[in-house]
C-alpha cells in the first residue's frame with residue numbers, strides 16, 4: 715500500500731535539471747531513508763513532495779491531505795528565536811486541522827502533555843524555545859508533528875547536532891509512529907542511524923534515484939572508513955545509484 719508515489723518525476727532548480735526519471739512508491743507504515751551526497755537533490759525532492767516545487771515533468775501522487783503532512787527542515791533553517799514556549803510550539807500542531815484562531819480544548823492540552831511526556835520534555839513545557847539545547851529543540855519540533863497527527867512526515871537530517879539520548883528517544887518515537895501507519899521519509903547521512911531506523915532506502919545520485927534495502931546498503935558500505943574520524947559516515951560523492 716502506498717499513499718505517496720513518484721511517477722517519472724523530473725525536477726529542476728534555477729533552470730537546471732536536478733533529478734529525472736524518478737519512480738517508485740514510499741511504503742505506508744514504514745520509514746524510508748533518503749540518502750545521497752550534498753547537492754544530490756534530497757531537499758529538492760522533499761520540496762516537490764510538499765507541493766512547494768512544481769515538477770518539470772511527471773508527478774508526485776500524494777493521497778495524504780495537506781493538514782496531515784508535516785515537514786521538519788534542517789534545524790539551521792529554522793528561526794527559533796520566536797518568543798514561544800515548548801508547550802505553545804507543540805500546541806500549534808493542531809493548527810493545520812483545527813485552525814489557529816479557535817484556541818485549544820482540554821483534550822488538546824491532555825494530548826500535548828502526553829506527547830511531552832513521551833518525548834521526555836515535560837519539565838521544559840514553559841521554557842522559551844530560544845533557551846533549549848539542539849536535542850531539546852528537536853524533541854519539541856517532533857512533538858509538534860505528533861500533535862498534528864501527521865500521516866506523512868518528512869524530516870531533513872533530524873539527528874544533526876543532537877545528543878545520543880535524543881537520537882534514541884526520537885528513533886523509538888518515529889518507529890512507533892510508522893507502526894501506527896504513518897509514511898515517514900528521513901534524510902540521513904549516518905549508516906548506523908539508517909540501520910536502526912529505515913525499512914527502505916531511496917538513493918539519489920547522478921540525477922537519478924534508486925531504491926535499495928537497508929541490508930544491501932549496509933553490506934556494501936559497513937566497515938568502510940568514514941571520511942573523517944568521529945564524523946558520521948557520509949555517503950561518498952561518487953556513490954553510483956546504479957550499483958547498489
Ligand SMILES: Nc1ncnc2c1ncn2[C@@H]1O[C@H](COP(=O)(O)OP(=O)(O)OP(=O)(O)O)[C@@H](O)[C@H]1O
Nearest residue numbers: 727728729732750751752753754755756757758759
Ligand atoms: N534555489 C535554488 N536555485 C538554484 N539552484 C538550487 C536551488 N536550491 C538548490 N539548488 C541546486 O540544486 C541541486 C540540489 O540541491 P539540494 O538542496 O536539493 O541538494 P541536497 O541533496 O538536499 O543537498 P544537501 O545534502 O547539501 O542538503 C544543487 O546543485 C543545488 O546547488
